[in-house]
Amino acid sequence: MKKRRLVMRTAILVILFAAVAYTLYANFNKDNVHKVQIGKEAPDFVLVDMDGKEHQLSDYKGQGVFLNFWGTWCKPCEKEMPFINNQYEQFKDQGVQTIAVNISESNLAVNKFIERHGMNFPVVIDKNEDVKAAYGIGPLPATFLINPEGEVVKYHTGTLTEPMVKDFMTQIKP
Amino acid sequence: MMKQVKCECGHVNPHGTVLCESCGRVLVEEEKSKKLVDMRYEGSARRSQTYNKTIIDKIWNFFSSVKVGVTLIIITLAASAIGTIFPQEMYIPPTENASVYYEDQYGFAGEVYYTLGFHNLYSSWWYLLLIASIGVSLVICSLDRVVPLYRALKKQRVDRHEGFLKRQRLYRATTLASIEEDSFENIKVKLKEKRYNIREENGSILAEKNRFSRWGPYINHIGLIIFLIGGMLRFVPGMYVDELLWIREGETVVIPETKGEYYLENHEFILETYEKEKENEAFTTAIENNGTVAKNFQTNVSLYKESGETIAGQEPELEKVEDYELRVNEPLKFEQFALYQQSYKLGEISEMSFALTNKETNEEFGQMTIDLHNPQDEYTFENGYSVELMSYFPDFEFDENSEPVTKSRVPNNPAFIFKMFSPEHPDGEVSFVAIQQTIEPYGDNDLKMAFKGVDTQNVSALTVRKDLTLPILAIGGLIFMIGVVQGAYWNHRRIWIRRLGDQVLVAGHTNKNWHGLKREITHVFDGSGIQEPIDQSDEITNKKGKEE
Structure with missing residues (x-):
């Protein structure tokens, strides 16, 4: 009992x-x-960069992808761009791809921004805000780390310092 | 083995029982000295009160206490009330920073409010914990009372012990020389007339009705718990969506939370106001007195469904589902979603026109219109004139270094840096142009960009709502009300009649509305020769009155 x-x-x-x-x-x-959970597969997307080249995420399987969401008006984004650019140069031959997704701004604004900051890595514009919705992006900047298997390893919002960018890219090196 | 209490009548009661479940004998010494027994929960053993050994029992007992439950409710009420003193964070203007807003607006009180976290009260951990504790308390309180109560009511004997009857509020013993069976039969008939269920044993009678009303509070609690579960389900992904969607005229955007399946196009946003000429004359004065009165907020939209399997970023293949005129209280519903007209912004600048003009002669060399959502790099005119757009700031301001920057991507305050080329100036002249402001950073120019006009568009804000918890809340609410009605409009009434030698003992009990029970008793015993019971609580109060 x-x-x-x-x-x-x-x-x-x-x-x-x-x-x-x-x-x-x-x-x-x-x-x-997040729409996108750590350890789960990153949603596929296809966007065209400023040079007219198509970037489909799934094409980068086997490489790590440093996926950065940004806006020209966002101060912290502006601050971290040179860091990303420097590290992109270091890591691009080590199998880490960098893609910067601008949220629905005009080509002009984006192009001028790229010129001003001498960005060499692919910048795509998410015109319909589809990709933004698929990744559930809130405040900018937002960074996703995707490993060579296509899975999300990390999600970060807020400014990155150069050592952080370096550490992030190292994490997804194949 | 746990201690059990064996009553003289032979019934074995759980430890802690005050009144024997079967015969009603008073089992606890201190209760015996009392004139009336406490009939709450039928004197059954509220289990929580009796075992207090393990940590589980201690937690259980804590939540089982009605005092604790009531305290929790009072604290929650107080907190909820405080939460309404100043607006919650979600209702302050979105551009304001909460940490300064409250102090700015409400002074010291606002600062305290913010510091203590009341600006985000209803989703704070401690508020949720309070609500959850009330839920736990409800479950445990109910379980702890309904089980013993059910047992006690099920096991009750017809011929209850003299001591039990004597201590009922309505009681009287009548000594009769002889008992006429007729009058007993008559009483039974009258009881049946009043819809009592009658049980008889050894010449004693137990008449009882509306026992189900005792379950009212517990049904009510079940409803509350279902309601709380419904509230909890809001946090489960996919059950509840409440998002704001800003959409410009002419824009087609994906509807959030639909997994990219549905798109919405805004054809037009309409704001109508009441106009004197168009309304009934009776309203003329009212309209004159109030100025502009809004009559209609409407967004004309088309809903599309994506038909192909495209991945994000690809141009979607859209199939029109329907056209709809979306007004306040006339939401567009599709699947489990509803779109409500929520807000709007009139006259957002969408296009700006300039003319390349000679400052001296005012001669125009060409006009251009800049689409603020997609400006061109260059605008070329005849005769070797052209304008390059060096920089574009949709929401312009000067930053701390006096550099032009943009605050957002919305064209609230557009500004441009133009380079104007002419045969006289093949290297171009630079001009910074904002609304009502022109700066020529490299000295005097010959040419200027003369402002020609703007085109505006309206932006509509729609709420995207999905709530799968509503049916659960409705069921919870319904059960809650059933419980209330059941407990409030019916009373559990019992009348005991026991023959003991040449005495007839009559006692009555109800959980509420004693007056109603007394009237029934008067009717039942009228003319039977048995004296109707008197209210012993009156006697007690009267006595007290005299003593004082």
Whole structure:
């Protein structure tokens, strides 16, 4: 009798606390619930860069992809661009591809920005904001690290320093 | 083995029982001295109150306490009320920074409010924990009371112990020389008339009705718990969507949270106001007094479904689903989604026109129109005149270094750096042009970009809403109401009649509305020769009154 009572009570309490814990957990993560989960395959996309070259993510299987979302108006994005450019030069021959996705700005604005900052890596414009939606991008800049298997390894929002960019690219080196 | 209490009548009660489940004998010494028994939960053993050994029992007992439950509810109420003093963070202007906004607007109180986290109260961990604790308390309180109550009501005997009857609020013993079977039969008929269920044993009678009303509070709690579960499900991905979609006229955009399946095109946003001439004359004064009064907010849209299997970024193959005139309270519904008219922005600049002009002679060499969402690099005119767009700032301001920058990608305050080429100046003249402002950084130019006009467009904001928890909330609410009605509009009434030697003991109990029970009793015993029971609680209060 007594044992049964203890088992019953324990079971009920466990169920209740599990529900509470889940609710709290889900609530805290609701702002960082990404469409794209760490360890899951990164959603495929295809966008055209400023030179007219098509970039499809799945074509880069076997290479790491440093995927950066940015805007010309976003100060932190501007700050990290030179770092990304430097590291791109270091890593491009080591199997790490860099793609910078601009969110739906005009070609002019993007081109002028590229000129101003001497960016050498492919920059694509997400005109329909499809890719933005698929990756659930909130505030900019946002960076995804995709390993050679096509899986998301890391998600980062906020400015990057040069050592961070270097560390990130090292992480996805094939 | 746990301690059990064996009553003199032979029934074995769980430890902690006050009144024997079967015969009603008072089992606890201190209760025996009391004039009336406490009939709450039928004097059954609320289990939580009795075992307190393991940590599980301790947690259980904590949540089982009604005092704790009520305290939790009061704290939650107070917190919820405080949360309404100033607006929550989600309702302050989106451009404002919460950390300064509250202090700016509301002074010290605002700062305290922000520091204590009340600006984001309803999703704060401690608020959720309070709500969750109320939920846990509801479940455990209910379980702990409904089980023993059910047992006690199921096991109750017809001929309850004298001590039990004596201590009922309505009680009287009548001594009769002889008992006439007729009057007993008559009483039974009258009880049946009043829809009592009658059980008889050894010449004693237990008349009972509306026992189900005792379950009302527990049904009510079940409803509440379902309601809370519904609230919890909002956090489960895919169950609840509440997003804002800004869409310009002429734009086609993907609808968020539809996995890129649905697209929406905005043909036109319409804001209508009441006009004197068009409305009934009766409203003329009202319109004059109030100036502009909005009559209609409407977005004419087309809904498209993506038909092909395209990957993100590819031009989608769109199939039109329907055209719709979306107004306030007339949402566009598709699948589980609904789009509501939420907000708007009138007259966002979409195009700006300039003329390349000689400053001295005002001679124009050509006009150009810049699409602010997609400007060209260069605009060429006849006779060797052209204009290069060196820089474009859709939302221009000067930063801390006095450099022109853009705050966003929305053309709120467009500014340009033009390079104007002419046969006289083949290397070009540079001019910075913003609204009502021209700067010539390299000295005097011969040419200028004369402002010719703007084209504007409206932007509509729609709420994208999906809520799969609504049916659960509705069911929870319905069960809640059933519980309330069940407990509020019916009363559980019992009348005991017991023959003991030459005495007839009559006692009555109800969980509420004693007046109703007394009236029924008066009717039932009228003319039977048995004296109807009197209200012993009146006696007690009267006595007290006299003593004082």
